[in-house]
Structure formats: C-alpha cells, structure tokens
C-alpha cells in the first residue's frame with residue numbers, strides 16, 4: 001500500500017533499522033526493487049529525482065508506482081532532492097506521499113524559510129517532508145579540518161533547524177558523497193558527529209550517498225573496473241553504525257545504476273544475436289534485485305513490512 005514516509009521512519013528509528021530508499025526512473029528499476037521488497041517483506045521507499053521526473057514524466061512515474069503499491073507491503077513514493085518549489089507542490093498535489101526539499105546549498109535562513117513553506121503544503125495533505133542541512137561531499141574531499149567542519153552538519157544547527165521547520169526527517173552530511181567516484185577509496189563516516197546530532201535531533205535521520213560497491217557481487221566490481229574487494233564506497237560496517245545512531249532512511253542510486261549497466265553489458269556480450277529487449281534486460285533486472293535484497297539485509301529492514 002502507498003503510505004507516507006513519516007510513520008515508517010519513526011518506527012524504523014525506534015526499532016533500530018533503516019528503510020531503503022531506491023532511486024527509480026523506469027519500469028525495470030521499479031520492478032526489480034519491488035520484487036526485492038516483496039521477497040524480503042521489507043518496507044520500501046521509491047524515490048524520483050527532478051531529473052527522473054523530467055526523464056519519465058511525473059504522471060508515468062505516479063501511475064507505475066500506484067500499480068506497484070498494490071503489493072501487500074508499505075511503499076512510499078518520494079521526491080528526491082527537490083529544489084524547485086513548484087515541482088514539489090505539483091508532486092504533493094499529484095499523489096506523492098513524501099517529498100524532500102533540498103535547500104542545503106542556500107543560506108540557513110532561506111533553507112528554513114523554504115522548508116517551512118513545503119511542510120505547510122505537505123502536511124495539509126498528509127504528505128511527509130524530508131529536509132537537508134549540511135553539504136554532501138566525501139570527507140576525503142576537504143583540504144582541512146576547518147573546511148570539513150564548515151561543510152558537514154553542525155549538530156546544534158541541525159536541532160534548531162528541525163525544531164523551526166517541523167520537517168519529518170532530516171538528511172545530514174557526515175562524510176558521504178553522491179555518485180561512483182567515491183569508490184576510489186573507502187568512505188569513512190563521521191560517526192562521532194552523527195552521535196552528537198542524534199542526541200539533539202529526535203526525528204529520523206537520513207543518509208544520502210550511501211552506495212558502496214558490494215565487493216562480493218562480481219559484476220559490480222568488474223563494472224567499476226576494479227578487482228573484487230578493491231573498489232569500496234560506504235562500508236556495510238559503517239552503515240550499521242549509522243543505523244545504531246539514528247539513521248532510519250538510506251538512499252541508494254549508484255549501486256543500482258552499476259548493477260543495471262553491468263547486467264546490460266553482460267547480456268549484450270553473451271547474446272550477440274538476441275534483439276528482444278526483454279531478454280537483454282533480464283540479467284540487469286536480476287542483478288538489481290540481488291543488490292536491493294542485499295541492502296535490505298544490511299539495513300535490517302528484512303521482515304519489517
């Protein structure tokens with residue numbers, strides 16, 4: 001069933017697991033994620049970025065997810081990194097059950113002002129709101145400790161932000177970054193900072209940029225061009241620490257993109273004579289499903305639907 005994210009995430013934080021949030025932009029990704037969630041009896045958040053909305057069209061995305069949500073597990077349809085207030089308003093009115101307003105690149109005062117506006121629109125319709133404070137960049141990207149501290153989320157500012165805006169969940173910057181370039185090395189999370197945030201911020205905390213090549217899924221390591229066990233982003237052990245310290249929603253996009261691409265490459269090279277897209281996409285779907293299921297195990301959401 002289609003549900004808002006707030007109650008799901010509140011429950012997850014109180015019980016010590018995290019709900020996986022996967023970026024989707026087409027039927028293949030959505031079906032793979034749904035197959036995984038149904039198999040694992042896991043609640044699931046399917047989220048669409050502004051780019052995904054532009055690519056597939058909001059109406060197509062909503063229609064597909066409404067069908068997917070006929071499954072007997074909780075499904076959230078969420079806007080990821082909404083920066084355009086009009087798009088967010090449109091999504092709330094059209095049937096999304098959760099939205100993220102990302103004002104993290106704005107001055108704090110403006111971020112608070114815009115987030116409050118979104119909260120007012122959304123809550124009137126029973127839609128949940130995620131907001132963001134802090135700049136998402138890998139710890140290794142900062143040249144000095146001072147620079148790092150200025151960009152990562154400040155615990156007191158985060159608490160003040162949550163109180164003033166009334167948002168339902170809060171994305172924080174503790175050292176992760178978006179995309180595949182983080183796989184050049186291990187990403188170490190600032191767990192001490194997260195502990196301080198969690199002491200002051202009682203709403204569910206959201207971790208973005210959480211992909212980490214699964215070193216034992218051969219095709220993924222190969223897709224990145226690394227040996228198995230060599231290419232790693234966010235480590236499972238760090239994810240588990242983050243969940244222990246208040247993280248209740250974890251965003252994954254890049255790992256699914258890698259799985260999709262690895263599956264397509266394998267199919268095109270193994271089946272040079274096949275021209276049926278359904279057959280060519282099958283390995284990609286299976287690999288995406290495998291990745292999504294692994295995430296549900298690591299996040300502890302298996303069996304929590």
Ligand code: G3H
Nearest residue numbers: 023049051052081178253
């Ligand atoms: O955090 C960003 C997501 O990975 C979405 O990426 O804007 O290319 O759809 P996208």
Ligand code: 13P
Nearest residue numbers: 179208209210211253254
């Ligand atoms: P990854 O690029 O690490 O998958 O992060 C995705 C994300 O945070 C989407 O909002």
Ligand code: ZN
Nearest residue numbers: 178208209251
């Ligand atoms: Zn993100």
